[in-house]
Amino acid sequence: MKLVVQVKLLPTPEQASEVAFERGEFKNFALRKHAYDTVKSRWGMGAQAAQHVIKKTCDAYTTLKANLKAGNLGRPGSKRYRRAAEKPIAFRPESAQPYDDRMLSWQIPGRTVSIWTTGGRVKNVAFTASVEQLATLALYRKGESDLLERDGRWFLNATCEVPEAPLNTDPVDFLGIDLGIVNIATTSDGEILAGRTLNRIRVRERTLRTKLQKKNTPSAKRRLKKRRRKEARRAKDINHKIAKHVVAEAERTGRGIALEDLTGIRERVRLRKPQRATHASWSFAQLGSFIAYKARKAGVPVVHVDPAYTSRTCAECGHIDKANRVSQAWFACRSCGFVDHADRNSSRNIRARAWELWRRGAQSTAPDPPRTSRSGTGRKRSITPSDARCASPAP
Known part of the structure; x- marks a missing residue:
């Protein structure tokens, strides 16, 4: 089974970078012919990174098309449907960026990673993780990892192939x-x-949020942002x-x-x-x-x-x-x-x-484990509007 291990990066100011993506079309190989050279030259991207940008854009349009067909964005002709269908897709600057083993290498014993950016490869970026997470990464990490930014902090979501125990088909109760x-x-x-x-705690937090929102001062806004999530x-x-x-x-x-x-x-x-x-x-x-x-x-x-x-x-x-x-x-x-x-x-x-x-013969309904969205598929968040930009290192 696939699980996602999330670790928090601890970059120095020189290592931090923003993540975004280049404008795209719908078909993967057709888009490569149209945009591959432009993506590489305009943003100074390597071949692997350019292909990830193109794939992410195509997969986002595939997801959008499926959501429209399934009625998840309202009926055809509705305001919500038109807002999603009539504008090109846009990716938020903090949206997740996929990295494969050519663009990201893990040094698990030393708790560091080496990661590609448009300014070159950045080495020895420290990360923090629990002992259990480190063991899972060392034994089962396989496939892509996602780099994402949240509230000014950087995280890596690593896909791990964890073996499952055989299903108990004869429970006693x-x-x-x-x-x-x-x-x-x-x-x-x-x-x-x-x-x-x-x-x-929820009642207390809700009361505090109401008070801070009524104040609407710079310090109140800072406190609201700090307590967010x-x-x-x-x-x-x-x-x-x-x-x-x-x-x-x-x-x-x-x-x-x-x-x-x-x-x-x-x-x-x-x-x-x-x-x-x-x-x-x-x-x-x-x-x-x-x-x-x-x-x-x-x-x-x-x-x-x-x-x-x-x-x-x-x-x-x-x-x-x-x-x-x-x-x-x-x-x-x-x-x-x-x-x-x-x-x-x-x-x-x-x-x-x-x-x-x-x-009576009912089967177990335990589903596949939840996964943080592979950034190329757009499964975690609905994506709507315009163009995208690619990662640029902080000065």
Whole structure:
């Protein structure tokens, strides 16, 4: 399976450079004939870099065409559709730049890289990484790496071919996971994972952002920029830890993992205004994808079930009643009198549905692991408008 290891570069000011790309057409080989010499001469690029620029442009148009055909950019004739289709594609200056082994070499023991720029090859650029990341890079790195800039910092995303464990086709049971807002994840074993602390931090961050936006002073803008994406990074870290724990527990006990299929829940649910921000911050899809790809790596089967009435159904007798859900935290069956934590009751129903599906022959739904977009394909971000420029070294 393919995983991406991200390392942070620590360049000196002389080594930092901007990344952008040259204007292109739709067909790869046709564009090479038309633009190859111009790209090389105008920007002083080597042959390999020039071909990467052309390929990235062509792949971006391929992605745009597929998005238009699939209706991802609205109906033909709509304002959004015309804005995407009638303008040439443009790449942001900080968009990712692909590097292969001819343009980038890794010195993993010394934690440095040698990287090509339009001003020549820059050697001994230091990077920082954890011990686990270094081991993964040393053993499994294969293929292209992406150079990207974010908030003034430089990162390399390296593709690694990591071997998968054989899929457990005979699980003894399933570990049901109920995903929620107050409690991010609750297992059918009764374990409640995170929730309240993260929600308190989100409320505090949201209040602070509102105050700073109202001030609108230069110092307030600096603070807003500094705190940008901080909440998302914290939530991502918590989701990784939860996913790792859930998969490890399922692997240890020989069970599969049962998740709810929450696709489209944002469109289906109507909320009062005070609840909208909290619901919009709920990163259930990210947590689900983390669990799925970690499970695939560990050989643990994953089954997604219909979430309908899991919170109203008694896990003991199967009685369904809206009144069974006494409060956010508690479940009390009106038929048999069974009382349990509401999220644990839901996770038990999810486990039972997954086990029934598996016995009927359902296959594991663990997908390929998520990958940071290869810059040539444009899969990570939608690309629309005009020309592109290529990397130029900082003075």
